[in-house]
Amino acid sequence: GQNIDQPTEMTATEGAIVQINCTYQTSGFNGLFWYQQHAGEAPTFLSYNVLDGLEEKGRFSSFLSRSKGYSYLLLKELQMKDSASYLCAVIDSNYQLIWGAGTKLIIKP
């Protein structure tokens, strides 16, 4: 079966750095998304990786290793507003989008 694993919950301190991991086992691979979802709100797009390596976008970076079936989202200089759930999703060989259950990130002052 197809599977995406993310930690259920993480806690970090304001101003610090946090890395949220995502591992996947899917039938093929055509890209990986990260979305952010604040409580009670719509998910919003953060990043898309299809090639190996690091993509940096301001305080957020996303890394992909296709050979390891692994991605991470790196958040720097954490702010209280970064408290949210972070959703990892993979496009499989049939161009179906497979979603992880999400990681709830709690930021403490």
Next chain:
Amino acid sequence: DVKVTQSSRYLVKRTGEKVFLECVQDMDHENMFWYRQDPGLGLRLIYFSYDVKMKEKGDIPEGYSVSREKKERFSLILESASTNQTSMYLCASSGQGVTGELFFGEGSRLTVL
């Protein structure tokens, strides 16, 4: 500013009632999707549509139907609501199929009593 609007944020219905969830997008996107989101589970695709009057089943279509009579509007219908359909329902649209960025509505939280 791109926008996906869902008609109701919160609904409470009784078992056996017919439920309509409406979704409208203003981005002229061809592709629209209905998901449900439950705690501890990833988003699960109910139905999607790549064109007007076209629909495809997703992973969990049982108990649901959809309608896409106009490009901008995608409706989800629960013919006879059941308690296990209590969930958050998210509509999304995309201009590039599943490989493109999805734009989500704010969700409709349905409670079936």
